[in-house]
Amino acid sequence: MKAIVQDRYGPPETLALADVPTPVPAPDEVLVRVEAAALNAYDWHAMRGDPRMARLAMGRSRPRARIRGRDFAGRVEAVGAQVREVRPGDAVFGDLGDANGAFAEYVCVPEALVAAMPANLTPHQAAALPLAGVTALLGLRDVGRVGPGHSVLINGASGGVGTLAVQLAKAFGATVTGVCSGRNVDLVRSLGADHIVDYTRDDFADGTRRHDVVFDLVGNRTLGELRRALTPTGTLVLSGGGVYRGGSLIGPVWLIARGRLLAPLVRHRIVTLTTAPDRHHLDTLRAHVEAGRLTPVIDRTYPLHEVPEAIRYLEGEHARAKVVITL
Structure with missing residues (x-):
């Protein structure tokens, strides 16, 4: 073959x-x-x-x-x-x-x-x-515990995981803010995002708007900046590293390690997402797709x-x- x-x-x-x-x-x-x-x-x-x-x-x-x-x-x-x-x-x-x-x-x-x-x-x-969908599913449902009425921000909303995460967050009943570049605004809006932040023009971490869940898929902001986008008891889900362009010993692990060290010391929930292949998660994704909630x-x-x-x-x-x- x-x-x-x-x-x-x-x-x-x-x-x-x-x-x-x-x-x-x-x-x-x-x-x-x-x-x-x-x-x-x-x-x-x-x-x-x-x-x-x-x-x-x-x-x-x-x-x-x-x-x-x-x-x-x-x-x-x-x-x-x-x-x-x-x-x-x-x-x-x-x-x-x-x-x-x-x-x-x-x-x-x-x-x-x-x-x-x-x-x-x-x-x-x-x-x-499979991989992108399971990452989005676990980050929002299992870690973020997203449900009706929640406000969710997705940093990296136009990427492989982000485009699925926007749709799933809406399916779970959340109000969704997608962060992307200007050229991808129409795409992210078409997927159901209620609000769009063009990161080339605006800063989602300036404290103006706060969210129950911040799902970071990029890894280009500090923990302090990401936390400024959270409500006082909000959840930060770390699944980033997309901005990492290679050539180092540990890569994006530094952000994850700092998150784990900080988590016990603050009111915010800071959780590092881990995924593994699982048939049951794929079955859940299939149900969302066949119901028209996910494409x-x-x-x-x-x-x-x-x-x-x-x-x-x-x-x-x-x-x-x-x-x-x-x-």
Whole structure:
């Protein structure tokens, strides 16, 4: 099969289209013929092995996972002997997590990590949903505890997670303020945001307006600045790092570490969001999609052999919403 492989950390030029053996599913796995895969900021961090501390988990001298990519959508080709609920021919989507492997014609994935594809989405749209959608869902529902009447600010509202977070916050009954650049104002407004802050002109952290939840997806502001946008007992959800452009030992971890140190000392709830692939979260996202409350937004699509160019586009901060790979 064809796949995008990488044998050393580095820029997009280290990625290559190659012929590799088609994987064989283990007893608890399903073999999926990939129809689309999606890019995440995670992918370029993994490609570069950056920040360098992350190499302790990804592989010290070279990527432990040779085939890049996490998010996928496609059709089941075969199943292992212990698989009970998924059948050949099923349309599924999922997130491979740190195992990677989605930028390929076929992928093996544990049954517990795949879910039925939303009936009203194309494979390209479904592939854009797993990691970004779960991040938005957990950040708002589980950590932010967002509900009717709450005021929510989303810093990075035009990004892959942000475009989904705006829609989910509205579905939960919140009043939503989206922070984005001027060129993305119309997009964020079309997703349901009640208020827009163009960060090139205005400062959401000037204390003028305060919110019950601030969901930070960028990591470009200090904790003090983010807290100025909160009500006295509001919640700050940290899932940022998008502004981090690489080349350091620990990257955006400093903001997360400071948040954890400060959290016990202040009235605000300061919570660092962590996510992991989970079928139940995917099922929840599917329910929102099929009910018309959530629709992935796609910026561009690229064929498999142009993954290096797609990641270059994503790294350059030109992308809004999601970038998808077609097979």
